[in-house]
Amino acid sequence: MANVTNPSGSSHEGHPQPRQTDRRSFFKWIGAGLGTAAFVSGCDLVTEYGDLPFPFDTGSEDAVTLDFSNDFGVVNYAFALEQLEAAFYVRAFATPFDGITDEERRVLRDLRNHEVIHREFYRLGIPALGGTAIPTLRFDFSAIDFSSRDSVLETARVFEDLGVAAYNGAGPLLNDPEILLVAGKIVSVEARHAAAIRDLIDPLSAFSIGEDGDVELDPADPGAAGRDVIDENGLDRAFDPPTVLAAASAFILNPITTTGL
Amino acid sequence: MEKQTFFSALDPEIVQRVTSRRDALRTAGKIGAGIALASVPAAFGFFARDAFGRSLPNDVTKVLTFALTLEYLEFEYYNTGVNTPGLIPGPAQTVYTGIRNHEMAHVRLLEAALGLEEDEAKPEFNFSALGPDPFADYGFFLALSQGFEDTGVRAYKGQAGVLLPTPDVLSTALKIHSVEARHASIVRRLRGQDGWIPFDNTDVPALAAVYAGEANTTHLGVDALTVSTKSAEATTEAYDEPLTMEEVLAIAGPFIVGS
Numbered sequence: 001m002a003n004v005t006n007p008s009g010s011s012h013e014g015h016p017q018p019r020q021t022d023r024r025s026f027f028k029w030i031g032a033g034l035g036t037a038a039f040v041s042g043c044d045l046v047t048e049y050g051d052l053p054f055p056f057d058t059g060s061e062d063a064v065t066l067d068f069s070n071d072f073g074v075v076n077y078a079f080a081l082e083q084l085e086a087a088f089y090v091r092a093f094a095t096p097f098d099g100i101t102d103e104e105r106r107v108l109r110d111l112r113n114h115e116v117i118h119r120e121f122y123r124l125g126i127p128a129l130g131g132t133a134i135p136t137l138r139f140d141f142s143a144i145d146f147s148s149r150d151s152v153l154e155t156a157r158v159f160e161d162l163g164v165a166a167y168n169g170a171g172p173l174l175n176d177p178e179i180l181l182v183a184g185k186i187v188s189v190e191a192r193h194a195a196a197i198r199d200l201i202d203p204l205s206a207f208s209i210g211e212d213g214d215v216e217l218d219p220a221d222p223g224a225a226g227r228d229v230i231d232e233n234g235l236d237r238a239f240d241p242p243t244v245l246a247a248a249s250a251f252i253l254n255p256i257t258t259t260g261l
Numbered sequence: 262m263e264k265q266t267f268f269s270a271l272d273p274e275i276v277q278r279v280t281s282r283r284d285a286l287r288t289a290g291k292i293g294a295g296i297a298l299a300s301v302p303a304a305f306g307f308f309a310r311d312a313f314g315r316s317l318p319n320d321v322t323k324v325l326t327f328a329l330t331l332e333y334l335e336f337e338y339y340n341t342g343v344n345t346p347g348l349i350p351g352p353a354q355t356v357y358t359g360i361r362n363h364e365m366a367h368v369r370l371l372e373a374a375l376g377l378e379e380d381e382a383k384p385e386f387n388f389s390a391l392g393p394d395p396f397a398d399y400g401f402f403l404a405l406s407q408g409f410e411d412t413g414v415r416a417y418k419g420q421a422g423v424l425l426p427t428p429d430v431l432s433t434a435l436k437i438h439s440v441e442a443r444h445a446s447i448v449r450r451l452r453g454q455d456g457w458i459p460f461d462n463t464d465v466p467a468l469a470a471v472y473a474g475e476a477n478t479t480h481l482g483v484d485a486l487t488v489s490t491k492s493a494e495a496t497t498e499a500y501d502e503p504l505t506m507e508e509v510l511a512i513a514g515p516f517i518v519g520s
Binding site for chain 2: 106110113114116117118120121123124125128129164167168169171172174175177178179180181182184185186187188189190191192193194195196199203204205206208209210211230232233234235236237238
C-alpha cells in the first residue's frame with residue numbers, strides 16, 4: 001500500500017470545540033485558539049490558517065454577475081464553487097468535529113488541499129488567460145454544526161455531489177476544448193471526493209457508489225437534497241448554473257446573477 | 262494478433278456499419294431492450310436530430326464505439342467477479358454488484374445509441390493477460406479493478422474535446438465519466454489507498470501505463486505548483502489527467518482476445 005499518504009501529524013485532540021453561536025464570538029474563539037493550536041502542532045497549523053478566507057475572511061458581499069456567453073463566465077462560475085468548497089473544508093479541518101478519526105481527518109485535509117489548489121488555480125489562471133476573476137466571496141456557514149460529524153459529512157457530500165453536477169452541466173457550455181479538458185481534470189477529482197465522503201458516511205454500501213435504496217431520485221427536486229445521484233442508465237447528474245447557484249446561495253452571501261444562458 | 266482484433270472494433274468500416282445499422286434499427290423500432298427506453302433519446306439528443314435526416318459525425322461514432330468497448334470490458338470483469346463464489350467478501354460484494362450494474366447500464370445505453378443489438382459488438386476477454394487469474398486471487402482482482410476504473414476515467418476525459426460539437430453526447434459522456442471516477446475512488450479505498458492519485462504512483466508495476474502522465478501539474482499553461490503553498494503530492498492529486506485513445510487501447514488491448 002505504497003500510495004497511502006501519511007497524516008500531516010497535526011493533532012487537535014483535546015482541543016475545545018465550541019459550537020459557533022455567531023460570527024463575532026466564533027472569531028473571538030478562533031483567535032484565542034490559534035495560539036494554542038500553533039503551540040500544539042507547530043507551523044503546520046499556521047500554514048493551514050493561511051488558507052484564506054477562513055478565519056481571515058476578507059471576502060466582500062458585493063453582487064457578482066456571471067456571463068455564460070463566454071468561457072470566462074463558466075470558469076468564474078467554477079471559481080465561485082471552488083471558493084465555497086475550499087472555505088468549507090478549511091474550516092471543517094481547522095475545527096474538527098467531535099470524535100473525528102485519523103482517517104476522517106486525513107480525508108478532510110486532502111479535500112481541503114485539493115479545493116484550495118483548485119480555487120487558487122482559478123484565481124491566478126483566469127487573469128493569466130486574459131479574463132477577469134470574480135472577487136473573493138463571503139460565506140455563511142451558520143447552518144452547519146462544525147462540531148457534528150453528521151452535519152459536516154452530510155454538508156461535504158452535498159457540496160461534492162453538487163460540484164460534480166455543476167461541472168457536468170457546465171461542460172457543454174464551454175467553447176474551448178482546452179478549458180473543457182481542465183474542467184474534466186477537476187470534475188473527476190470532485191467525483192472521487194464524493195465517493196470518499198459517501199464511503200465515510202456509509203462504508204461499502206450502495207450509498208457509497210452514489211445510490212440510496214431508501215430515497216428515490218425526485219426529478220422535481222434535483223437540488224442539493226438528492227442523495228440518489230445515479231439514475232437507471234448509470235448516469236450521474238448534470239445541473240444548469242441557476243439550479244446549482246440556487247442550492248449554493250444558502251451559503252453564499254453575495255447575490256449572484258447569471259446572464260448569457 | 263490480439264491487438265489487431267481489438268483495433269478492428271474501431272475499424273472505419275465497422276464504424277460505418279454501426280452507423281447505418283443504427284438507422285435501420287431505429288426505423289424498425291428495435292432499440293435495445295432492458296433499459297429505460299424513454300430516457301435514451303434524452304441522453305443522446307441526436308436521435309431526435311436523426312429524425313430530420315442528420316447523422317452522427319463519424320468521429321463521435323468512433324468515440325462511442327471506443328467507450329462501448331471499455332464498458333464491455335468492465336462489465337464482463339465485474340459480472341464474472343460477482344458471480345465467482347468465494348471471491349469477493351461480504352460488504353465489497355454490494356459495491357461490486359452496484360458497479361457491475363452501472364457498467365451494464367452504460368453498455369446498454371451505448372449500444373442503443375449506436376443502434377446495436379444487445380452484446381452485438383461484445384469482444385471476448387482474457388483477464389489473465391497479465392499473469393495472475395484475478396478471479397482466483399482477490400488481491401489481484403482489486404488491483405486490476407482499480408486499473409480499469411482509473412483508465413476509464415482517463416479515457417472518457419481524453420475524448421471530451423471530440424464531443425464538444427455534439428453537446429448532448431458530451432453531456433452523457435460527462436455523466437458516465439464522473440460515475441467512473443466515483444467507482445475509481447471507492448475501489449482505491451477498498452485497497453487501502455486514497456480515492457485520488459498522488460503523482461503517477463502505482464503499487465502494481467504491470468499497470469504503470471495506467472498512471473503515466475498523472476503527475477502533470479501544468480494546466481492551460483499555468484503551473485499549479487505555483488498557485489498555492491500546498492504540496493506537490495496534493496497538487497497532482499487535485500487533477501486527473503487524460504489518456505489518448507491509442508494509449509487506452511494499448512492498456513486494454515491485451516485483455517481483448519477476439520470479437
